[in-house]
Amino acid sequence: MESVDLIYKTIYILVIFGITLLIATYSTYAERKVAAFIQDRIGPNRAGPFGLLQPLADAGKMFFKEEFIPASSNRTLFILGPGVAMLIACMSSAVIPFGDMLIIGGREVYLQAIEVNIGLLYVFGVVSLGVYGLMIGGWASNNKFSLLGAIRAASQNISYELAMGLSIIAILMMTGSLSLREIAAQQAGFNWNIWYQPLGFIIFLVCAFAETNRTPFDLPECEAELVGGYHTEYSSMKLGLFLFAEYINIFVASAVMATLYFGAYNFPFMHELGAIISDDPVIANNVITILGVVVMFAKIFFFIFFFMWVRWTLPRFRFDQLMKLGWQILIPLAILNIILTGGGIMLKDHFFN
Amino acid sequence: MTDNLFFFLASLTLLCALMVVVSKSPVHSVLFLILTFFTISGHYILLNAQFLAAVNIIVYAGAIMVLFLFVIMFLNQNEERVKTSVVSKVTGTIAGGLLFVVLVAALKDATVRTYDPATFNSQIGMVENLGKVLFSDYLLPFELASVLFLVAMVGAVMLGKKEAGEKHF
Structure with a gap:
């Protein structure tokens, strides 16, 4: 790899990392504002204009709280838990294509950190690792409630991973590629996967809620049954990291949903618009790409808002209902979706070729 | 570069695998086993088999090891450590040593098959x-x-x- 490429990649990865953290930070603010709006309150408005500095104030408070480590806990693993949760949450944004290709000085610059031909499997692998942070933290606290919370989180994640993987398989059958860049490129214009995979999208959406431990599936943290869940014994910034990792997971889940089902950086009439803007193909391409990045982030923000909207609208499930939904409804539905997709592809090959 | 990476990964794999056996706490053993799977996936990537690497992580580290951890975490960790008798230690050492001798004897004359550059396809693992x-x-x-x-x-x-x-x- 040339040194110019290497420098560009380094900068790009750092920028994506920074954007991920920034969006996660302001998701906490957005969550409180959305909650306030839905409950007809005002929400945070003291720190800075419109309360915009509230996340900073929260982080400052978290840092200055007392650091507490239970006496009979496993010290190393107790500290490792939140770190692992945070590390794994930050890993998956590496393969997501936030934009198409920019042409700068004759050089093609892709707005994606790492292009691997197994991008989707990479995301799936990282998601499946997400449970370790919670499990290690919950076990190391040496508290029965923490352990039960961790076990709940683990069983919930494992159960919903299956349905999620099966719903992804239908997408793979259609696109014939595991590379996220390829999947995004195939949805050019308004040819989004959601039109072909509505059932798959609903399954994926429900599983994404369960994987990120969001309401209505936030059963690992349950005040009435489990005191606080896996982070009962945590305080200070270690608790902050657990909560923060959840918001990063929401961002990543939104980005993956936007990429897989809602056309990533594609928007209707993008090629026609490019032709109107400029005759020079380089300028037209760059303008469309930058617009595409804006569209991609608009989609991501919509999904983040959707996560919050659902949280303040729906009541939560009971744990046995959650398991029943995952194993007895979503998995058969996902298999049905695979069969339907296969049949659809066969029919299309038979009649339209 | 690749050579150094290989030796680094290989030594890390051996170290983690050793720690699985040596660790006193079963939870530590499982965590080291997960690290071992990660390093093995690193080897797969060095061999240009990205699919195997990803599937290894998803299936072993992501699913099976979570279940292992599940079961072990439910075991009572404050249990008295089982004392092993001197006899079993001695027999274990002898059996392990004999196995090592057999392995050395078997691998002494083995040659590593090198690849043929004419027919080798580097994309076979895709x-x-x-x-x-x-x-x-x-x-x-x-x-x-x-x-x-x-x-x-x-x-x-x-x-x-x-x-x-x-x-x-």
């Missing part, structure tokens, strides 16, 4: 080629393995099924 090979040359073993999994699944469901008149809660 998911597309792997799929083509699996569904053409190795179709029968592949399908047999899937039947085996199906049988195992049916067996697991049978074992876990509620019997008539039985009530759990």
